[in-house]
Amino acid sequence: MADTVSSADAPAVFGAKGYPAALEWIARRAEAFVIPLAALIVGMVLFSLFIALVGKSPVQLYETMWRGGFGSWFSIQNSLSRGAPLLLAALCVALPARLGLVVIGGEGAIVLGGVAAAATGVALSGAASFIVILAMGVAGMAAGGIWIGAVGALRHYRAVNETISSLLMAYIAIALMNHLVEGPLRDPASLNKPSTQPLADAYRIGNIPGMEVHWGLVVGIVACILSWLLIEKTRWGFAARIAGGNVRAAQVQGLAVGPLIVGFTALAGGFAGLAGMLEVGAVQGSANASLAAGYGYTGILVAFLARHNPLAIIPVAILLGGINASGGLIQRRMDLPDATVLVLQGMLFIVILFSETFYGRFKAFNPDLWKKGA
């Protein structure tokens, strides 16, 4: 499992004889761009074949997809809004992945983070809006962090498989949300769609000035950058990468693997919980069943496409946000089911995973092989 999540290329320290060091530097890094990009293209070609087989025009489909996702300022803003929660949901997969864990239950943390934030916002009504929004964020992060942190703790201290347990926890979280939203926390005024009491307008999260995109996008991008710094530039990130490569080696080196796993999974869940809080604070205005909109599952795809690199998550999340945003237009214009987008995502996912087998196989990306003159 570890080999799929560790980044392979070591920094080039000295130039090879006969080749400029810069060329070598580029070659070593090109692999991480060229292979995913090629996989993305292959996935889209396969999807074109699928669309052609069901008797529709792939050209028209991609054109519609472009128009729905990125063709106008309106659709770009729509894509960015949909990409915002994906940034945080993808971090919930990417951070544990650096430790070699496959956590796929981010949906549960999103849902509970949203409920916790909504309950906090209602409980503190009357306080200054800055304090309430901050408290909502903390509550959302805490709920999500405890949920996924528990998955990490079970993994390390009880050897419970994290992939299955996180998904089971997601189903439990959704049931818990339904229970709370239809029972103890229900707003009696919400008849058709059981919800918590609506947040006062002062506690709603607004839009970025000049855009129809809420502040969640900025929060998500900042979270991605911070996560990248954490993994690449701090000693905890360094320790996590070692543990992700080989747990035994990390333990021999005296690294506290347990706290590391619990800390990383809790932070990952905290980010997903924050996504839930933003959905409540900026989009829904209260916690209800719409929180389980599948962002947690699309986030898995985003993280794998980005190869668990937090900086790469930013463009990939916005791309997937655009693909999701175009789903409605594809349905209306081309008379295709809304699941078309899901099929595309599934195909991209499989091609990306398949592309893992090509890393380290091409001579062009490996200057060490040039020197041998083979």
Added chain:
Amino acid sequence: MEATEIGLWGVPLAILGGAIRVSTPFIFVSLGEAITERSGRINLGLEGTLVFGAMTAYAMAVMTGSPWLGLMAAATAGLCFGLFHGWICKFPGVNDIAIGIALMLLGSGLAFFFGKPFIQPSAPDLPAIPFGGWSDIPQVQAALNVNVLFLIGAALAVFLWWAFRNTRAGLILRVVGDSSDAARAMGLDPNMVRLIATGVGGALAGIGGGYLSLYYPGSWTERISSGQGLMAVALVIFARWNPLGCFAAALLFGGAGALGPALQSVGITQGYYLFYAAPYILTLIIMIATSSPGRSLAGAPGELSITK
């Protein structure tokens, strides 16, 4: 409701009936997954296979009027998904768990894509055998109205339990699952054995999906499966890769799933959603109780990544 006539006795009776009804897809998916995992691979994509199988079975039954043809179509579709998983996982660097997650997404996506026109029409049901004819109480009759697939699943569990120990194929499967090197030394091709094992596992999961749409709940909707395919994977671990254990665990899970509706039928509606979560909570508790750090699980196939 007539449930009040027999009072609270209706609860265990409804749970028994529910256990038989709800457990059948669990039985098929977990037996399929047991074969796959015995070969040393894990296929998390059975959740997607289950949904796609449900759609295929329903669509075929609507078009041909025969639920059995529907079931065969579901098994064939499941076989294709399984073979695809088995084929793609043989490449180095391709992670079987991650491919499973992707197939979960793709299977559901394809099922929703092709299943859209079949949400409205109704398909013929699979037949059930009324074992409760001796009783006048409708609840007893309802509980003992057993579908033939449940009986086939029970027989299959016994057969696999026997076959794993006593047949050449069973031995080959276990050798490959325990050590690829030992298998190669015996002249076996581990990838080929795993391909077949994953294909058979997929076909069984497809049949489980067919049961969902053709008997209980008995219609095709996009919410037909709520993690049954995944719980079945956890269930196989709990059952220690033993087919008879899978059957017993599936009954237990079916009973847990029937708890909420059973209590509701006697008027207990408080915390309905929490009872709905009972199978998931039960699965989690069992996983926690049966896992242990420091030692591998008893009976676990040595090549299985999930127990490493």
